Amino acid sequence: MSFAQIARSSRLPSAFAAKSNPVSIQQRFITLIDKRKKPNVTKTIDVVLPSTTEAIPKEQLAYNVKRTTVAGWLPVYSDFRNNRSRHLTLIRRIEGDIERLAKDLEQIIPPQNIVVNPLTHSIRLKGNYVNQIRDWLTARGF
Structure with a gap:
């Protein structure tokens, strides 16, 4: 037709x-x-980073977390397994050195909860850390 x-x-x-x-x-x-309204992704967030975190410009980092193309959201998702008893957090669309991002995430998340998958350019975190990761990435300029 x-x-x-x-x-x-x-x-x-x-x-x-x-x-x-x-x-x-x-x-x-x-x-x-x-003419559809698109969400406004600019917001002010007060995040207290650990004292070991240095203010490194985004351009000097060895990795980049790309936002989604249509709405511009950070690619941080929650996932539930085992009848919603196991909470996972996924970080997708990572470009560059994924291992360096995982090492930087150890400042706010225990290292035993971080699993890197270089084949899919993603990091899986054991636990529900969606809000903390989004705030941390936003504070770093992503």
Whole structure:
């Protein structure tokens, strides 16, 4: 079924079916998508870092944690296993030296809870550390 046939069908609101020209319908559809509100990811967070943490510029670090492309969120996720009795935290989209990031995370998380997976460019943490990791990454400029 072509885009013009869908526009002429009764499934779309009359605002879409006003013109049968597929280009104008596509343009209206794209305009409506672009007008959606996107979340504002800028916020002020007061994070107290351990005294051993030095203020290192983000450009001098050997790793980078890329934000998501659409909404711009940090790729830190919680995961529950074993009937929600085992809590895990995942850090994804890591570029560069993953081992260095794991070593830096030892400042706020016990080292026995950190598992590095270089194949998937991710770090799995045993425990629910989502808020602490997001605050720590935000304080470091990611």
